[in-house]
Amino acid sequence: MDAFEFMNVVGLxxxxxVGSLKAADADLDLFGVTVLGILTALGGGTMRDVLVGRTPASLQSVGEMSVAFVGVGLAVVLTRAIPDRLRDHPSVLLPDAVGLAAFAATGALVGSQAGLSPYGVVILATLTAVGGGSLADLLLTRVPVVLREDFYATPALFGGVVFWLLLRLDVTGDTAALVCAGLVFSVRVLALRYDWELPRV
Incomplete structure (x- = not known):
């Protein structure tokens, strides 16, 4: 399993x-929980693939959908063990940080393999990381978290920039992806721990 496959499974x-737990927090039924979980898992990767002109990986085999269903199942089990509101519980925040990191890395990898400009690599890393969650927030009729929390998309931007810089230094794509993921996860967790945010207008 290469870096892309590993990060993709982790992110899915x-x-x-995360999507399923958000849906449970919004008191959706089992179907709604499943739909939101699948959309959150596959949304960013689907946008990524469409932007580079290829058929979304989730439509080419049953693999990605099956992995996403595993995540939905884990969330359903967790809802039985976690009381009250889930949105700010570590069971949501930590997987969210993991998914953000993993998908930022896959987006950067796909962008570099597609021959995108440095700007394109960074944008694809960020969009892959935040796309699915943004779609889920819209279905829940709330402003996407990426527009409310400055240090949600920002770690993915940092990760995309570092990924590109490492490639310029002749670091392999797999190594650059792992460093990207580690950086995104670390910055996101630190932002949660210390309530980091950018200045408001």
Missing amino acids: VAFAM
Whole structure:
């Protein structure tokens, strides 16, 4: 399993859990929980693939959908063990940080393999990381978290920039992706821990 495959599986499970837990927090039924979990898991990757002109990976085999269902199942189990509101519970925040990191790395990898400009690589890393969660927030009729929390998309931007810089230094794509993911996860967790935010207008 190469870096892309590993990060993709991690991201799918993590974001499927996050989307499902958000849906449970909004008191949706089992179908709604499943739909939101799948959308959160597959949304960013689908946008990524469409932008580079290829058929979304989720439509080419049953693999990605199956992995996402695993994340939904884990979330359903967790809802039985976690009381009250889930949105700010570590069971949501930590998988969300993991998914953000993993998908930023896959987006950067796909962007570099597609021959995108440095700007394109960074944008694709960010969009892959935040796309699915933004779609889920819209279905829940709330402003996407990426527009409310400055240090949600910002770590993905940082990760995309560092990924590109490492490639310029002749670091392999797999190594650059792992560093990207580690950086995104670390910055996101630190932002949660210390309530970092950018200046408001």
